[in-house]
Each structure stands twice: as structure tokens, then as C-alpha cells.
Amino acid sequence: MNIAIIGYGKMGHIIEEIALEKGLKVVSKIDPVAEGATHKEISSESLKGVDVCIEFTAPDIAVENVKKIAALGKNIVVGTTAWYERIEEVKDAVEDNKIGFIYSPNFSVGVNIFFRLIKDISGMMNTFKDYGVNMSEAHHIHKKDAPSGTAKKIADVIKNGLDRVDDVDIKSIREGEIPGTHTVNFESYADVITLEHRAKNRKGFAIGAVMAAEWINGKKGFYSIEDMMDEIIK
Numbered sequence: 001m002n003i004a005i006i007g008y009g010k011m012g013h014i015i016e017e018i019a020l021e022k023g024l025k026v027v028s029k030i031d032p033v034a035e036g037a038t039h040k041e042i043s044s045e046s047l048k049g050v051d052v053c054i055e056f057t058a059p060d061i062a063v064e065n066v067k068k069i070a071a072l073g074k075n076i077v078v079g080t081t082a083w084y085e086r087i088e089e090v091k092d093a094v095e096d097n098k099i100g101f102i103y104s105p106n107f108s109v110g111v112n113i114f115f116r117l118i119k120d121i122s123g124m125m126n127t128f129k130d131y132g133v134n135m136s137e138a139h140h141i142h143k144k145d146a147p148s149g150t151a152k153k154i155a156d157v158i159k160n161g162l163d164r165v166d167d168v169d170i171k172s173i174r175e176g177e178i179p180g181t182h183t184v185n186f187e188s189y190a191d192v193i194t195l196e197h198r199a200k201n202r203k204g205f206a207i208g209a210v211m212a213a214e215w216i217n218g219k220k221g222f223y224s225i226e227d228m229m230d231e232i233i234k
């Protein structure tokens with residue numbers, strides 16, 4: 001399977017490493033400035049022979065990139081976060097061009113298991129009304145968005161599962177080189193139940209993104225990581 005990496009930054013480099021370990025071919029690395037990129041722009045020439053593009057760039061450019069890739073008929077994995085208010089535009093581009101598309105604010109398999117745990121405990125807490133909920137997320141100082149896409153997703157899972165909660169406060173911490181920690185506390189007057197996911201490094205994201213590239217290869221339609229996890233876990 002041939003992949004193109006769109007955005008040859010921190011994630012782009014790790015994705016290349018993981019893809020090569022898995023025996024995939026990285027035929028194109030597209031980035032306007034990064035050293036080592038093979039092309040500066042998305043074009044029919046830079047995507048020649050590509051089966052799936054993996055996009056990790058920045059919130060303000062991801063949607064335009066998706067539209068360009070979709071117009072060239074290539075399947076896409078999008079890891080860039082914070083573009084979701086434009087999700088309808090992206091769905092249209094995917095449908096109009098009949099491509100396959102999968103996205104997630106967090107491609108880590110561990111985080112997606114964590115989402116399941118949060119969903120289960122939130123449902124359980126409908127019975128135990130003494131518990132309130134609060135959460136925090138901590139990331140490296142270079143992260144451009146706050147709160148993280150993953151934290152917003154966790155808040156949605158809680159809101160969907162726990163009837164008495166309309167909104168969840170998220171405390172964002174930006175410090176050093178933290179790869180990503182998400183902490184959820186269910187707290188009563190008597191005790192605190194803490195669920196925490198701590199990424200040790202960025203490899204987990206890349207492993208999941210490459211797994212998603214293999215999963216979306218040859219498919220058509222708009223998917224999120226839940227669709228892939230449902231198929232894998234069932």
C-alpha cells in the first residue's frame with residue numbers, strides 16, 4: 001500500500017517511521033517548508049500512485065487540504081484537530097468525490113479504549129447522584145488549540161452518558177513537552193474516582209493513524225475512529 005504524508009512535522013515524521021516498520025511505502029511527503037519533504041503542494045503529480053493520504057497539519061489548513069485530496073480521488077486519514085465546525089463541508093467533499101475518509105481527534109488505540117471506559121462509568125453514574133464530574137488535559141507548550149480535541153470528545157461522551165450533566169468544565173494545562181494527559185474525576189463528598197490516560201510518547205497516535213490508513217484503503221464513505229473500533233472490538 002502506498003501512502004502520502006501531508007504535513008511533515010512532528011507527527012508526519014513518526015508516521016513515516018511506523019509506516020515503514022509495517023512495510024508500507026511512503027511515496028510522497030508534502031509540506032510547504034519542512035526539510036526532507038518530497039513536494040510542497042498537493043497535486044495530481046505529488047499524489048501519483050498514492051492509495052491513502054495521512055493528513056496531520058494545522059486546524060486552519062486541514063479542510064482545504066481535504067478538499068484538494070478529495071478532488072484528486074484519494075482516500076484520506078485526518079489527524080489534524082480543531083476544524084470540526086466545518087464538518088459538513090468535508091462530508092460534502094467526501095460524498096461528491098466518492099472517496100473514503102476517516103478522522104479522529106486522537107488516533108491512539110489506548111485513548112479509544114479510554115473513551116469506552118468513560119462512556120460506561122458515565123452511564124453508571126446516572127444511578128449514583130452524589131457524584132459530580134470535572135476534567136483536565138495537559139499538553140506540550142507548542143500545541144495550538146485548547147482545550148484539546150480529545151478533551152472535547154471526552155466531555156461529549158460524558159454529556160451523552162450522564163443525564164444530569166449539560167456541560168463539563170475542562171482545565172487546560174500547557175507545560176514542557178507533555179505528549180498528552182487526560183484526567184476525569186468523578187467526585188462525591190466521600191471520595192474521588194479518577195480515570196486517566198497518559199500518552200508516553202507520540203507513537204500511539206501514529207500507530208493508530210497507520211492502522212486507520214490500512215482500514216480505509218479501498219473503502220468509500222465518511223467514517224470516524226468509532227466505526228473502526230466498533231469493527232475491531234466487536
Ligand SMILES: NC(=O)c1ccc[n+]([C@@H]2O[C@H](COP(=O)([O-])OP(=O)(O)OC[C@H]3O[C@@H](n4cnc5c(N)ncnc54)[C@H](OP(=O)(O)O)[C@@H]3O)[C@@H](O)[C@H]2O)c1
Binds near residue numbers: 034
Ligand atoms: N489525531 C491525533 O491522534 C493527533 C495526535 C497528535 C497531533 N494531532 C494534531 O495533528 C496536527 C499536527 O500536529 P504536529 O504536532 O505534527 O504539528 P507540526 O509539528 O506543527 O506539524 C504540522 C506540519 O504541517 C505543515 N504544514 C503547514 N501547512 C501545510 C500545508 N498546506 N500542506 C502540508 N503541510 C503543511 C507544517 O508546516 P509549518 O511548520 O510551516 O506550519 C508542519 O510541518 C495538529 O492539529 C495536532 O493537534 C492529532
